[in-house]
Amino acid sequence: MSPINMKQSGGNGSVAHTITVPPAPSPDPRLLVRETLRISANLASAPPPDPQPPSPSLGILEDRQFLDSSLSLSLLCCEEIDGRRWKYVAQTDSLGNFKKNSIRALSLHSPQPPIHELVAFIRSYVVPEGFPDSVTPSYVPYMTWRALKHFFGGAMGVFTTKTLLNSVGVSKSKSIPGAIAINWILKDGAGRVGKMLYSRQGNKFDYDLKQLRFAGDLLMELGAGVELATSMFPHLFLPLACAANVAKNVAAVTSTSTRTPIYKAFAKGENIGDVTAKGECVSNVADLLGTGLSIMISKRNPSLVTTFGLLSCGYLFSSYQEVRSVVMHTLNRARFSVAVESFLKTGRVPSLPEGNKNESIFSFPWLKERPIVLGPRFKDAFQDPSAYLAIEPLFERERYIVTYNPSKEKVYALFKDQAKSDDILKAAFHAHVLLHFIRSSNNGQSPSRKMREYGNSKHNLSAADLEAHIAESCKMVSTLYDPFKHKAAEQGWRMSESLLNPGRARLILPS
Numbered sequence: 001m002s003p004i005n006m007k008q009s010g011g012n013g014s015v016a017h018t019i020t021v022p023p024a025p026s027p028d029p030r031l032l033v034r035e036t037l038r039i040s041a042n043l044a045s046a047p048p049p050d051p052q053p054p055s056p057s058l059g060i061l062e063d064r065q066f067l068d069s070s071l072s073l074s075l076l077c078c079e080e081i082d083g084r085r086w087k088y089v090a091q092t093d094s095l096g097n098f099k100k101n102s103i104r105a106l107s108l109h110s111p112q113p114p115i116h117e118l119v120a121f122i123r124s125y126v127v128p129e130g131f132p133d134s135v136t137p138s139y140v141p142y143m144t145w146r147a148l149k150h151f152f153g154g155a156m157g158v159f160t161t162k163t164l165l166n167s168v169g170v171s172k173s174k175s176i177p178g179a180i181a182i183n184w185i186l187k188d189g190a191g192r193v194g195k196m197l198y199s200r201q202g203n204k205f206d207y208d209l210k211q212l213r214f215a216g217d218l219l220m221e222l223g224a225g226v227e228l229a230t231s232m233f234p235h236l237f238l239p240l241a242c243a244a245n246v247a248k249n250v251a252a253v254t255s256t257s258t259r260t261p262i263y264k265a266f267a268k269g270e271n272i273g274d275v276t277a278k279g280e281c282v283s284n285v286a287d288l289l290g291t292g293l294s295i296m297i298s299k300r301n302p303s304l305v306t307t308f309g310l311l312s313c314g315y316l317f318s319s320y321q322e323v324r325s326v327v328m329h330t331l332n333r334a335r336f337s338v339a340v341e342s343f344l345k346t347g348r349v350p351s352l353p354e355g356n357k358n359e360s361i362f363s364f365p366w367l368k369e370r371p372i373v374l375g376p377r378f379k380d381a382f383q384d385p386s387a388y389l390a391i392e393p394l395f396e397r398e399r400y401i402v403t404y405n406p407s408k409e410k411v412y413a414l415f416k417d418q419a420k421s422d423d424i425l426k427a428a429f430h431a432h433v434l435l436h437f438i439r440s441s442n443n444g445q446s447p448s449r450k451m452r453e454y455g456n457s458k459h460n461l462s463a464a465d466l467e468a469h470i471a472e473s474c475k476m477v478s479t480l481y482d483p484f485k486h487k488a489a490e491q492g493w494r495m496s497e498s499l500l501n502p503g504r505a506r507l508i509l510p511s
Contacts, residue, residue, distance in 0.1 A: 074089060090102045125278070129274055133268070138265075146318075148286070156290075156315065159311075160228060205254070208332060213319075214319055216252075218316070226241075263275045328352075331500070333500055336498070337432065344432070348487065349488045349493070351491050371409070371435055372412075372413070372428070372435060374427065375414070376412050382405075383407065394474050400415050400423055402470065411435045411438075430477045441469065
């Protein structure tokens with residue numbers, strides 16, 4: 001307490017009286033804490049706000065007045081995270097100044113059940129931020145089938161590893177452990193060499209992405225089957241294990257090389273890293289679940305052949321559905337064929353989902369049975385000089401030449417040295433138009449006439465008929481190519497980024 005001196009005048013002197021005035025009681029800190037917790041609980045248990053929320057400025061003003069009248073707390077700001085809101089307040093002194101370290105967070109939402117918290121935690125690991133608006137609609141089916149494929153793959157890995165370990169132990173039962181280690185190292189070394197050699201085919205991973213992805217999964221299963229065969233032929237462990245590891249490493253190169261373009265097709269913006277990270281997390285979780293289930297099953301010693309057959313069927317079916325669910329915006333050869341054939345038959349270009357769905361997954365790039373060849377050598381397209389001289393004037397203004405070789409029953413599109421990206425696209429379109437003419441002309445003839453005139457060859461045309469078809473196709477291409485490009489662009493196809501994989505040969509015409 002502070003003493004106050006008071007002077008009183010009188011007589012010969014003055015008498016001083018000291019009066020002690022008690023100060024105003026200071027608020028108890030514990031009372032402030034209890035009152036703050038009470039307000040937080042009341043706000044958290046308050047009924048949900050009206051569907052039509054008040055003006056933000058009005059709500060802040062009302063909250064400020066309420067807090068001022070209770071505990072000298074002032075509202076600083078509001079915060080929202082994933083639909084959940086908080087308000088931050090700070091305590092003030094009697095002069096209205098903010099006290100240090102007095103910021104408190106007041107929750108404005110009801111506590112979520114534990115299951116909701118768990119779901120939110122899992123979502124942060126398995127789906128990209130902003131899902132589902134941050135990815136395309138095909139992301140969910142793709143990741144579903146991918147997770148199922150890795151589940152079967154993880155389960156199969158337990159059986160193959162167990163078989164390899166048993167086989168190397170049996171085949172080298174009388175050898176020192178060092179010999180077993182050498183065999184294992186040679187097996188892994190052969191796989192790495194195969195991976196390095198196969199990486200030379202890098203450009204094909206862009207052109208035939210889905211086809212190579214599925215082919216890689218086929219190789220993965222082939223390698224697993226060869227690994228299981230070591231249990232029946234333990235004395236051939238080293239050659240069998242090396243062959244299996246080469247196949248599996250080639251499959252790993254294919255999977256790694258095609259992963260980024262697929263994830264890029266799902267990303268809606270610059271979130272390719274987030275999409276890739278979450279996709280790989282889903283794959284690893286599914287792989288671990290499959291591994292755990294397989295360990296429990298293997299303790300019962302099931303039939304190796306039956307188990308491998310069931311897991312392989314599940315793995316390959318999931319792989320096929322996985323690549324079919326991917327929706328690419330670019331036109332490779334398979335999707336280009338679907339688009340052009342639909343345009344020539346119906347006058348419309350299929351949409352992105354329709355074109356990807358009708359794409360053939362089994363048209364592997366190493367197959368030589370494709371009816372259209374882009375960028376071939378001159379000697380493959382022409383055997384008769386007169387055939388070239390007859391059609392060359394028809395393409396004088398073009399940067400390509402399209403012809404048909406009756407002996408090989410293929411359409412060839414040769415490119416001149418000035419050919420650009422649009423010229424390659426137009427040449428491929430022209431080749432499909434010419435093939436359409438040839439097939440239509442043969443379908444219009446009776447089988448007996450075809451056999452009588454052309455022998456055993458379906459598309460063996462005379463030189464005059466071939467020239468007529470090529471001339472007619474030139475007229476049709478000049479009329480239909482621009483509408484085809486326009487309709488394809490309307491459907492979302494990226495015509496400027498075609499992946500038709502033309503050959504490297506170019507014609508250099510004499511000046």
